[in-house]
Amino acid sequence: MDVAHSDPRLVAAYERGNDLPAASLRAWAELISSQLTEVRRLLEVGAGTGIFCAALAEQMPQAEIVGVDPSELMLAEAARHHAHPRVRYRPGAADALPLTDGSCDAALLSRVVHHLPDRVAAARELARVLRPGGRLVIRTTVRERLDSPVYRYWPELLAHDARRFPAEAELLADFTGDGRFEVTRVFSFAQPIARDLAELRDRYALRAESKFGALSEAEFAAGLARLDGEVPVGAAHGEVLERYDVVVLERAAGPA
Ligand SMILES: C[S@@+](CC[C@H](N)C(=O)[O-])C[C@H]1O[C@@H](n2cnc3c(N)ncnc32)[C@H](O)[C@@H]1O
Incomplete structure (x- = not known):
């Protein structure tokens, strides 16, 4: 696991700094579930x-959801904020999943691929636990389309993220290279993350994304000041959108 998500300060701020407006979260849950077929787990x-x-459990009333994460601190926050009768949280990492072969109908990797030390090992492990025909949805931003609003205020983070995030071709190659997955679709989807720039400012001020760890205190303060400068005029611009790339892969028939 990367160190960021075992940092108590980041973990404590994560929930408030990354939560989505209810309508945006619902739209994402609808979109993800619409890419999947016959999901029991x-x-x-x-x-x-x-x-x-929790949002996917609400969206798919027939499904059991298993949430796996290597960070015990993050899982404790999950149990506190997003307990649900059909969601189980379990410790584990992408390259060693605590699930039996073919036991899942679908999987989600949301904002995770840039944290994985070995994406090919994760792809192999996801192929092992998915049934043939099961779908994997990857929600990320690929290197050539990094366009989060965060870069407007902290332009130095663009170069930092360009080193961490895979390009689309690399990501697809890692998952399809040995024939375990086939590409179903790659597309974009954007939803509001804040009602206006003032709300965006409050969200970023929490420093609840691991990328902020790459900035000095002075760099962070300078970016926040740039954002502060736009808040008075920004109210007129309304909602702030964040776009993601969505990659849908299907587990091919054949051996894991
Ligand atoms: C940015 S958060 C994303 C959380 C959630 N999926 C979302 O979209 O809001 C990244 C998560 O990936 C987890 N992570 C880091 N390394 C991992 C690994 N090797 N396998 C699985 N998860 C990992 C971190 O602990 C953290 O909870």
């Missing part, structure tokens, strides 16, 4: 504080 790998586990 869905696995979220890198479930964090469980924001998506």
Whole structure:
């Protein structure tokens, strides 16, 4: 596991700094579930504080959700904020999942691929636990389309993230290279993350994303000041959107 999600300060701030407006979370849950077929058990790998586990449980009343994360601190927050009768949170990492072969109908990797030390090992492990025909949804931003609003205020984070996030071709190659997965779709989806720039400012001020760890105190303060400068005029612009790339893969028939 990377160190970020075992940092008590980041973990304590994570829930408030990453939660989505209710309508945005619902839209994401609808979109993800619309890519899946016959889901009795869905696995979220890198479930964090469980924001998506609970939303997907609400969206799919027939499904059991298993949220796996290597950070005990994140899982404790998940149990606190997003407990749900059909969600189970379990410790584990993407390359050693605590699930039996073919026991999942679907899986989600949301904002996780850039944290994985070995994406090919994770792909192999996800193929092992998914049934043939089961789908994997990857929610990320690929290197060539890094466009989070965060870069407007902290432009130095763009270079930092370009070193961490895979390009689309690399990501697809890691998951399809040995024939375990086939690509179903790659597309974009954007939803509001804040009502206005003032709300965005409050969200970023929590420093609840691991990328902020790359900034000095002075760099962080300078970016926040840039954002503060836009808040008075930004109210007129309304909601702030964040776009993600969505990759849908299908577990091919054949041996894991
Ligand atoms: C940015 S958070 C994403 C949380 C949630 N999926 C979401 O979209 O809000 C990244 C999560 O990945 C987890 N993570 C880091 N390394 C991992 C690994 N090797 N396997 C699985 N999860 C990992 C972290 O502990 C953290 O909870």
